[in-house]
Amino acid sequence: MRTLLAAGILIGGLIALEDQAGALDNGVARTPPMGWNSWNTFGCSINEALIKQMADAIVNSGLRDLGYKYVVVDDCWFDPARDSAGNLRGNPSRFPGGMKALGDYLHANGLKFGIYQVPVDKTCAQYFGSYPGATGSQGHEVQDAKQFAAWGVDYLKYDWCSPNGTIDDQVRTFAKMRDALAATGRPIVYSINPNSIHAKTGPQRNWGDVANLWRTTEDITNKWNTGQTNGYPMGIQNIVDVTVPLASYARPGAFNDPDMMEIGRGGMTDTEMRSHFALWAIMASPLIAGNDLRAMDPATTTILKNPNLIAINQDPLGLQAHQVSNDGTRRVLAKKLGNGDVAVALFNQGGSTTTISTTATAIGLAGDSFTLHDAWTNTVSTSTGTISAAVPSHGTVVYRVSGGTSSTPTPTPTPTPTPSGQPGGCTATYRLVNDWGTGFQSEVTVTNNGPSALNGWTVNMTLAGGQAITSLWNGVNTGTTGMVTVKNTSYNGTIAANGTTTFGFTANGNGSTAPTGVTCTTPTSQGR
Ligand code: GLA
Numbered sequence: 001m002r003t004l005l006a007a008g009i010l011i012g013g014l015i016a017l018e019d020q021a022g023a024l025d026n027g028v029a030r031t032p033p034m035g036w037n038s039w040n041t042f043g044c045s046i047n048e049a050l051i052k053q054m055a056d057a058i059v060n061s062g063l064r065d066l067g068y069k070y071v072v073v074d075d076c077w078f079d080p081a082r083d084s085a086g087n088l089r090g091n092p093s094r095f096p097g098g099m100k101a102l103g104d105y106l107h108a109n110g111l112k113f114g115i116y117q118v119p120v121d122k123t124c125a126q127y128f129g130s131y132p133g134a135t136g137s138q139g140h141e142v143q144d145a146k147q148f149a150a151w152g153v154d155y156l157k158y159d160w161c162s163p164n165g166t167i168d169d170q171v172r173t174f175a176k177m178r179d180a181l182a183a184t185g186r187p188i189v190y191s192i193n194p195n196s197i198h199a200k201t202g203p204q205r206n207w208g209d210v211a212n213l214w215r216t217t218e219d220i221t222n223k224w225n226t227g228q229t230n231g232y233p234m235g236i237q238n239i240v241d242v243t244v245p246l247a248s249y250a251r252p253g254a255f256n257d258p259d260m261m262e263i264g265r266g267g268m269t270d271t272e273m274r275s276h277f278a279l280w281a282i283m284a285s286p287l288i289a290g291n292d293l294r295a296m297d298p299a300t301t302t303i304l305k306n307p308n309l310i311a312i313n314q315d316p317l318g319l320q321a322h323q324v325s326n327d328g329t330r331r332v333l334a335k336k337l338g339n340g341d342v343a344v345a346l347f348n349q350g351g352s353t354t355t356i357s358t359t360a361t362a363i364g365l366a367g368d369s370f371t372l373h374d375a376w377t378n379t380v381s382t383s384t385g386t387i388s389a390a391v392p393s394h395g396t397v398v399y400r401v402s403g404g405t406s407s408t409p410t411p412t413p414t415p416t417p418t419p420s421g422q423p424g425g426c427t428a429t430y431r432l433v434n435d436w437g438t439g440f441q442s443e444v445t446v447t448n449n450g451p452s453a454l455n456g457w458t459v460n461m462t463l464a465g466g467q468a469i470t471s472l473w474n475g476v477n478t479g480t481t482g483m484v485t486v487k488n489t490s491y492n493g494t495i496a497a498n499g500t501t502t503f504g505f506t507a508n509g510n511g512s513t514a515p516t517g518v519t520c521t522t523p524t525s526q527g528r
Helices: 002-019 048-060 099-108 141-151 167-184 236-249 270-282 298-304 307-313
Strands: 034-037 070-073 112-117 155-159 189-193 213-215 255-257 287-289 322-326 330-336 342-348 354-359 365-374 380-383 386-391 396-406 414-417 426-435 439-448 458-462 468-473 476-478 483-487 500-508 516-521
Touching (some): 034 112, 048 070, 070 155, 099 112, 099 141, 141 167, 236 500, 270 330, 386 396, 426 516, 439 458
Parallel strands (some): 034 287, 155 189, 189 213
Antiparallel strands (some): 330 342, 342 396, 458 516, 468 500
16 A cells, blocks of 8 residues: 555656656755855865865855855765665765755755765766766666655766766656655755766756756866866856756756855965855856855955845746857846846956946836946946946956836736647747846746647747747757747657647747747657
8 A cells, every 4th residue: 555655656756747847846946045055165075074075164154144055965975885775875984874864954954965976986086086986866766756855965066977978867867866755755956967977968858857056067177267268177157158048948947057166275265265256146047155164254255145136046937148249258147027127237357457348228127217236335326328437357247227118018828729730739838037128038838738648749930020030949940030849859759648848949030039930840740
């Protein structure tokens, strides 16, 4: 009876997930998670006492009450051997109280428990031979997910750390743990890294159907610029270059992850560390500190506790700033906020102080009277439209701009049912997600109306004049202007009966006119 019930719950969970394939909507990470991770400072040298000290420091420093809740225990926490039943265990000399007790300690302190694991056979430290064993989750996904849930884990960092596998293998394999976590019934933030010692697949697709957070680059280091485009190790400027173009992927429950922060770890000037925090905040990135919280200097505390930037990062719309302009030196990013304000970052990538300017119109506001609140100095100024500041080399000035009216139109869904080869056919529903005047982001949801799973779909649509697709995910497009055809990718061709999948795209041009003739067809041979 118990088994039957468990199987029922498991199947129910899987069906629920399949129905909404294309969007992992597990209820968590509605805003970017905030917290601390052990790796940047301590690497493999971690133990129970250290993690508890860090938890105490988060509470005593006031960071917890500003939102830093997740304490993530990275690589090297586990016993190098599973038990006789194949279960993972904490390393008994490092974590003598066991992982459940550690989770209880964190929860009792108003914190949340994060842990590290891999989908392959060896964790990254095991792969590099700096820690014994081969305790990855490969073949143990369901068992490990249940174990994590039983320990009270709230956040799983799941790191590919292997040169093997295509991007489609990664999608399928990461999805196994996504489904195993969902089947436990415990809400667990699912944070993946497809890039470590692998082709950098993080920026190649929108991973929001698979995970809540996905790393966009190789590992960060505490340097401004390492000269890497996406290789080991990445500096702040290098990570920003990769992550800014992925802005359209961010939404509540799904965020680009430019890696744990290096603030307070040396290696950068105070201006650079402030810029690092400001850019992570406006990019709607997880704010996961990586420094030793027991020994923070006042400059570090000031940066990590900036309430204006935390509020911009945690805004309920969950949007990542999109790029307004970039001439190589002067980069302007703008993030629309839930109350109608817009946060704007004036980022100086050059070697000397320069004036960076934009306008209220360019960041999506209409009108002629605005208030600018400087996120670092709290200075308030007024403007009729110009937004400008003298910014030091590698610095970022952030203003919260209020006043005027938003020029973004209200999104209007336009369902277009169409006949097709499969009984019941499929329907394509277009939705404008975000429009910033010179560009926009949209989604198309494909619904299988038929009584059985369909295998393969094609959507046609005709874009309005002046619109041109710049990036499309979860689909393969032919054409970027006018009449465009989008077919499924290898991983979202199959849609269960009454299920859906969603592809998305960003385009240049004004998004206020929806495409016409949005139709969905399935292969004619199907269902016959
Ligand atoms: C990879 C990840 C890092 C860290 C280490 C642990 O390099 O990208 O963030 O988790 O593994 O070994």
